[in-house]
Amino acid sequence: MSYADRVFIDMCRDIIDNGTDTRGEKVRPVWEDGTPAYTVKKFGVINRYDLSKEFPALTLRRTAIKSCTDELLWIWQQKSNNINDLHSHIWDSWADEDGSIGKAYGYQMGVKHEYKEGMFDQVDRVLYDLKNNPYSRRIMTNIYVHQDLHEMNLYPCAYSMTFNVTKEPGSEKLTLNGILNQRSNDVLAANNWNVCQYAVLLHMMAQVSDMKVGEFVHVIADAHIYDRHIPMIEELISRKPLPAPKFWLNPEVKDFYKFTRDDVKLIDYETHEQIKNIPVAI
Template sequence: MEQYLDLCKHILHNGASKEDRTGTGTLSVFGHQMRFDLAEGFPLMTTKKTAFRLIASELLWFIKGDTNVKSLIKENNHIWDEWAFAQWVESAEYSGPDMADFGRKANTDEEFAALYKEQMLIFQDKILNETGFAETYGDLGPVYGKQWRSWAKTDGDTIDQLKNVIDSIKKNPDSRRHIVTAWNPEFIEDMALPPCHIMFQFYVADGKLSCQLYQRSADVFLGMPFNIASYALLTHLIARECSLAVGDFVYTTGDTHLYSNHLEQVNEQLTRSPKALPTLVITEDEKSIFELEVEDIAIEGYDPHPRIKAPVAV
């Protein structure tokens, strides 16, 4: 993972100072690419502990076409909670303390952070236990899973892009059209968060499956380690489904940035040396990619440096 650390150094030394949607501020470069040979090990960050279970459960959520945080919260995965929470606290039904600008204030105001934590726990309980609440406030709109599995057509039908690309790889491996896109301009305003990783393409050569992802916006410290591992896992799962070995994961990013409140953490990570990459193990042989559960996927030999905490910019 030296290339990831080199990217962090590059941004620290060469990044342009930019404002952003969250109001946090970033150091940013435009256009970057990394390549990972998946046969050499699974690219899960070793210079800080990264939660593979969260990565796997989120990816399976996408693959199943789900867009509601209830499924994730049941798995104790809270990656998407803030975006659903915003829908509740900005609604007429919400009657608790003012949660305006909670993403920033929860990281800078201890008194507000305690109120925010309390309201988030109430929200999570309502999602899991209150009839109709998850349907109203837990759904994030037509985000990744919807576009991957049920892209809306003008005639009212839908396109299952993921199933179609698997069929295409099996039937016509040399095709240059093995593409899935999550960027659907018609529905961007209906999404809680427009997709950051917007398009991926598969490539077959010498019995190996490679994948290239284009990501329009990349949070290098918090998000990028998840994105790398998620699409590496997707490549493994699609290769398994198509009876192929794994090739490369090629990761191409547009606005590639470090948030201004992550710089101390990045510098701490840069003092650490990478360790050996772990191995991916899929314990279930009979299930298709659409039937796999989190417990069917595991990582072996993962011995990372300790976790480094940092605030999420919402």
């Protein structure tokens, strides 16, 4: 069975059975009808995935790999904060009349900073260090910039990525690992979406740096299931996991800025039916 399915099932069961219920508390999110969107939550959830063994896409339901890759490239490659550069409509609720989400996500990735070696934005600094300083313990990004929060239409949820390189005994290539820090995660709507996105990112960064891919660690401060999502989650985790798909990344691409969503595929990806009409709290 898919390892990602087992991680997801165990996480959801733990949240529902042992989590903290926010009903009756003052909460920010609301449903479209204005009702407060309460959650059951767990603090400090940490999930590990060995990408050298398996790609962590759920089979309990389908994760749209091209769409989540498209959003990843929108942030990390295009460094855009405008929804008109996206193929999907997942950001529409947070965009202004011009399509901007403010100084958030891709905007922060494109800001150049001064280093001893010169001016880099955060993505280019990662690529530079993976090539020139692979054993550095400082290869990381951070888009939770306090001075710009008031100009962001949504504070970043997945806000920091740390890359760490190891070397396996007898291996000619280095291994690239990564940790995603996330302040908040809507487990039904976004958990596996984010896992797949940053698994793809690690594969891409490893390929263009001539490395192997290793572990992806997902750290979530507030992993929550919304009250109206609990029946959907219960049905989802009652399904039988299927074998994990195989991951394909176009081996011809050696420049991170040349990747497109069509350079990513999941092969033999068999899944159960999709969960439809998921209400989204805003």
